[in-house]
Amino acid sequence: MNTTQLDIKSVFQQNAEFSSRGIPLPTENIDTDQIIPARFLKATSREGFGENLFRDWRYKNGDANSPNENFVLNNSSFSGKILVAGKNFGCGSSREHAAWALKDYGFEVIISSFFADIFKNNALNNFLLPIQLSPSFVGRLLEEIASDPTMDIGVDLEAQLVKFKAYSESFEINPYKKMCLQKGLDDIEYLLSIKDEIAAFEKDKNK
């Protein structure tokens, strides 16, 4: 397929496998208004949204100088590039800013037992890998991170497998999107490469 590289990087382009510590956020139905509240959508570029990621959970009374110690991103015991979240992650608004904010903050992978559709597409288009696993596996993963925050979680995109300690589970991914992540490819260049076919389709449709 005739495609090109984006500015954003896919961590899976160089490495088939990726491992990192995980940050647990078991809250369910995390909507994109929580990930990035609407009042921070006024920027006209893609950069810098990480600063306001989970803004209203991260800070007390919206004040960036008073972090909420109870929120996991402010807990120094936890770090890493994998967010492990409760079910129905990314529901609500279609704002891609949510994916930009997570990626900009440093996340490469989001694990949940269920994702909202539009968020999933937005994440994949930014090489942020959403991995859907069984509720029991995600539950165990959350428990293990809580008891050992230094534990590494392995993500093997080629084998479509997530591993930690003695546990592993496979995940589904659209083969086309998998290839995009592995090669750092972009849908738009592909679509541009078939523009004659699109024009022919239009001509036929308007008959």
Next chain:
Amino acid sequence: MSSKTLFDKIWENHVVKEIPNGPTVFYIDRHLIHEVTSPQAFAGLNKRGIKVARPQKVLATADHNVPTLNQHLPIKDVLSRKQVAMLEKNCEEHQIDLYGLGHENQGIVHVIGPELGMTQPGMTIVCGDSHTSTHGAFGTIAFGIGTSEVEMVLATQCLLQNKPKQMRINIEGELEEGVSSKDIILHIISKISASGATGYFVEYAGSAIRALSMEARMTICNMSIEMGARGGLIAPDEVTFNYLKGKEFAQQADDFDKAVVEWMELYSEKDASFDEEIHIHAKDIEPMITYGTNPGMGMNINKNVPTFEGGTTAERENWEQALSYMGIKEGELLLGKKLDYIFIGSCTNSRIEDLRKVAEIVKGKHKAENVTVWVVPGSQKVQKQAIAEGLDKIFEEAGFMLRQPGCSACLAMNEDKIPPGKLCLSTSNRNFEGRQGPRARTMLVSPMTAAAAAITGEITDVRRFLALYN
């Protein structure tokens, strides 16, 4: 050949090609854009050194981030002003029609498309906004997309899509007085949850749907996303055709009649099969209200807040967090609860019919002292019509504030924010934490319920209100 659904028919008409082991190249007829989710897409085009492929298929408006007072003055907020100016610049550079602030066609993107007759049966419509599902009311495949996809459509008029699963929700029978289409959709979401239709496109069918006006159908399709569905759609019929006839962008004269003949083919065939089918009796639907922090947490307005049963520890914690945020308790009766704000607006309920229903209920009455009431029309056209019908006078006498068109306090991106801790009864679509402003608390209801509550100042069963005053 198996029988086709309405969705199948429209889908098949828009497949440019199938990529082996990959998604479908899917053609888009109409692309709506606004100031918030488009600037990065245009920046992408500029970087690639390409122009918009089909500017005549794109329509722009400014709605998400515009003030709803003094729209004739420059926008005060610097960032908002810049975002709107950027939209103007991009539209000019790429020859896209823009209905910006001050234009007679400006308004919420999902209100103006239909009212101008741009939204037509059988089309595929996208917009960088999840409530694009609204347009499905006309028998279209319409869904929200992210900004990378906005760029894709601007660049090629196509998207890469996988065909979703299909669900049909049938609602049979007649609605009771005081119950509206907003209650239908809140009822459905409360039954199947905020994620119950994820992965599906939903067709709404049945005699209760057929009996609805276009405005009411739009309210239902609008909130399809609140149960996770990419979109919802309703087969076009006489109600649809009559609505479109004579609209600015609709076909005229013979061309319109020809179009109607084609549109009449758009329905799910008798034996068409769905991955999931749900049946609901209209008589079981009562005025609804949400009590939690996602649209699935809804109930009949005269019921007590449910008690959490079963579920995992995480589910219980989420439930408790939602109730604690809302400041309510399990088993609490919400009727009679004092309110601070009433918001009547948003792409869900800001059309002329919504405003008429509100006006009908509040005519000759005055709002309660404890509430601030904002009415934000969905478009300049709606506002103009409301004034022509004298609704503005009714609102003024009732102590309501009639503002100018925009998304306003539905997402509180502009200055229209519900203050921290305040409780707002809202005709919008999302009751998420902080959606209407940091720490604001939102309960979703129909315009009729909102109108009754504006007068009493507390959560009110509109049926009882109507019985009392009529």
